[in-house]
Amino acid sequence: MTPNLQTARQTETVFRTENLNIYYGNFLAVKDVSIKIPKHCITAFIGPSGCGKSTVLRCFNRLNDLIKSFHIDGKIYYHDQDLYSSEIDPVEVRRQVGMVFQKPNPFPKSIYDNIAFGPRLLGYKGDMDVLVERSLKQAALWDEVKDKLKESGTAISGGQQQRLCIARAVAVQPDVILMDEPCSALDPISTLKIEDLLQELKEQYTIIIVTHNMQQASRASDFTAFFNVQANDKGQRTGYVVEYDRTEVIFQNPMQEATREYVSGRFG
Amino acid sequence: MTSQEFASNVLPRRSLKRVPSSPRTLFSAVMTVVAFACAAIALIPLISVLYYVIINGAGRLGPDLFTQLPPPPLVKGGGFGNAILGTLLTVGMAAAISIPFGVLAAIFLSEFARDTVVADWIDFFTNVLSGVPSIVVGVFAYALVVVTTGTFSAFAGGVALAVLMLPTIVRTAAESLESVPNETRQAAIGLGATRFQTTIQVVLPAAIPAIVTGVMLAISRAAGETAPLIFTALFSQYWAKGVWEPIASLSVLVFNFATVPYKNQQQLAWAGALVLVGMVLITSILSRWATQRKR
Ligand SMILES: Nc1ncnc2c1ncn2[C@@H]1O[C@H](COP(=O)(O)OP(=O)(O)OP(=O)(O)O)[C@@H](O)[C@H]1O
Ligand SMILES: [Mg+2]
Numbered sequence: 001m002t003p004n005l006q007t008a009r010q011t012e013t014v015f016r017t018e019n020l021n022i023y024y025g026n027f028l029a030v031k032d033v034s035i036k037i038p039k040h041c042i043t044a045f046i047g048p049s050g051c052g053k054s055t056v057l058r059c060f061n062r063l064n065d066l067i068k069s070f071h072i073d074g075k076i077y078y079h080d081q082d083l084y085s086s087e088i089d090p091v092e093v094r095r096q097v098g099m100v101f102q103k104p105n106p107f108p109k110s111i112y113d114n115i116a117f118g119p120r121l122l123g124y125k126g127d128m129d130v131l132v133e134r135s136l137k138q139a140a141l142w143d144e145v146k147d148k149l150k151e152s153g154t155a156i157s158g159g160q161q162q163r164l165c166i167a168r169a170v171a172v173q174p175d176v177i178l179m180d181e182p183c184s185a186l187d188p189i190s191t192l193k194i195e196d197l198l199q200e201l202k203e204q205y206t207i208i209i210v211t212h213n214m215q216q217a218s219r220a221s222d223f224t225a226f227f228n229v230q231a232n233d234k235g236q237r238t239g240y241v242v243e244y245d246r247t248e249v250i251f252q253n254p255m256q257e258a259t260r261e262y263v264s265g266r267f268g
Numbered sequence: 269m270t271s272q273e274f275a276s277n278v279l280p281r282r283s284l285k286r287v288p289s290s291p292r293t294l295f296s297a298v299m300t301v302v303a304f305a306c307a308a309i310a311l312i313p314l315i316s317v318l319y320y321v322i323i324n325g326a327g328r329l330g331p332d333l334f335t336q337l338p339p340p341p342l343v344k345g346g347g348f349g350n351a352i353l354g355t356l357l358t359v360g361m362a363a364a365i366s367i368p369f370g371v372l373a374a375i376f377l378s379e380f381a382r383d384t385v386v387a388d389w390i391d392f393f394t395n396v397l398s399g400v401p402s403i404v405v406g407v408f409a410y411a412l413v414v415v416t417t418g419t420f421s422a423f424a425g426g427v428a429l430a431v432l433m434l435p436t437i438v439r440t441a442a443e444s445l446e447s448v449p450n451e452t453r454q455a456a457i458g459l460g461a462t463r464f465q466t467t468i469q470v471v472l473p474a475a476i477p478a479i480v481t482g483v484m485l486a487i488s489r490a491a492g493e494t495a496p497l498i499f500t501a502l503f504s505q506y507w508a509k510g511v512w513e514p515i516a517s518l519s520v521l522v523f524n525f526a527t528v529p530y531k532n533q534q535q536l537a538w539a540g541a542l543v544l545v546g547m548v549l550i551t552s553i554l555s556r557w558a559t560q561r562k563r
Contacts, residue, residue, distance in 0.1 A: 108452070118459040121465060
């Protein structure tokens with residue numbers, strides 16, 4: 001699980017942000033983020049509530065476009081393409097950068113149709129049954145639902161719903177999967193299942209995960225970005241990246257005192 | 269002071285036993301009775317309407333009602349098959365016009381123009397429209413269709429009823445679309461669905477049961493409307509030959525026959541009312557059944 005420093009350095013960069021500032025209207029929510037997200041790694045975002053982890057995450061698949069007041073300055077590159085250039089079609093971005101939300105949000109459709117939704121959008125011509133089975137297996141859900149694929153995706157437990165959402169995200173074979181606190185509504189066993197799953201998924205996908213669970217970040221991730229929030233003289237609370245490094249460094253030997261306090265739970 | 273001291277000092281531990289004479293229990297009991305009584309009173313009009321209609325109309329029920337034409341004065345027997353057909357036809361046309369317009373307008377309001385000035389204005393006009401008396405809508409359809417085509421017609425009746433149904437459909441459909449959680453939309457958009465795909469493939473199907481209920485409500489209201497039909501569909505003693513001719517309807521038949529002094533026709537009016545109530549009841553039950561099976 002510990003990445004060899006050498007290989008980690010060599011891997012390709014999937015996302016690169018340069019002096020990224022994110023605004024909601026006049027409110028500067030996050031400032032000056034310059035980070036690189038490496039390919040086939042799990043990158044964790046940690047930090048106190050309201051420091052802008054979700055905000056940054058949702059920039060990567062342009063989901064923030066749905067919010068009218070949202071705008072950025074600075075740059076986000078996705079494999080060297082300027083993600084916010086006017087030539088980019090956000091719909092295409094979202095097909096390659098999937099998302100799993102904090103609250104499980106299966107469609108009110110059958111389990112099968114939940115998985116098939118994305119591939120159908122993309123005009124998938126292959127055998128849908130095979131794809132559904134493979135996606136559910138990848139999400140470690142197949143055995144639990146294989147006999148009720150026709151039942152509603154909303155009629156299973158919360159942990160199963162979340163794995164269904166993961167299966168739905170992997171069904172379109174994205175390049176990156178963004179996860180915003182995917183385990184916050186789950187019991188410890190489902191949480192561990194999803195963490196195991198992450199290790200398997202990273203063979204194929206690049207994963208960015210927001211989590212409030214320090215153990216999860218230290219157990220499951222290769223890189224960790226610690227965000228914090230700072231109030232300016234007008235009382236606006238702006239988030240920023242305190243430190244971004246390999247997970248062992250963040251948890252064992254961070255450069256910043258604030259990071260050390262946060263990861264050891266003495267923050268505040 | 270520890271929290272334990274706090275609890276025992278300030279709030280003495282209370283008995284958990286039920287005290288039937290305590291003001292809280294008494295108040296609760298009284299309010300339960302009052303609420304029950306109010307519910308019963310609210311049911312009285314419904315039950316008495318049903319009672320009268322059944323008592324007076326059931327005697328004439330029979331196959332003749334559905335197959336025969338309305339009799340001239342002083343002739344025995346007869347039925348109102350043409351009026352049933354006419355009601356189905358005008359209401360059907362009204363539904364065919366108002367459902368697509370209404371649902372599309374609701375989709376626009378809830379999915380594409382939410383919180384915009386345009387949406388506010390459409391919302392406002394829908395509200396105004398729902399307050400317009402049905403007789404005024406009848407006059408409007410008269411001017412729009414009857415005067416321009418030069419004839420009373422089933423189509424004119426359909427237009428009038430469509431205008432009446434429209435606000436209900438827009439309102440209920442927009443509400444049901446808005447009640448679909450935003451998380452569901454985000455899930456679809458996050459998978460790379462366009463706004464349009466999200467609406468058609470995810471949001472609309474999730475809202476369909478509630479929309480169907482609203483549509484059925486609008487249809488049952490429209491089926492009983494009389495005033496707008498008097499100006500538009502008029503009435504006819506004969507079987508309908510097309511939509512560009514005056515056509516009979518149950519509501520106008522009841523209105524016509526209830527006010528004449530002939531016994532047979534009065535009986536037919538009651539039977540007509542009973543059939544109308546029955547049709548409304550059946551639509552409601554069907555829509556309930558259809559939407560419940562979906563869940
Ligand atoms: N849609 C929005 N409109 C305006 N401000 C927003 C919006 N969403 C978030 N914010 C603000 O941006 C800041 C960062 O919010 P964000 O949701 O990214 O925090 P977070 O780090 O994900 O917190 P949490 O851990 O509680 O989820 C907060 O101050 C929040 O109030
Ligand atoms: Mg968040």
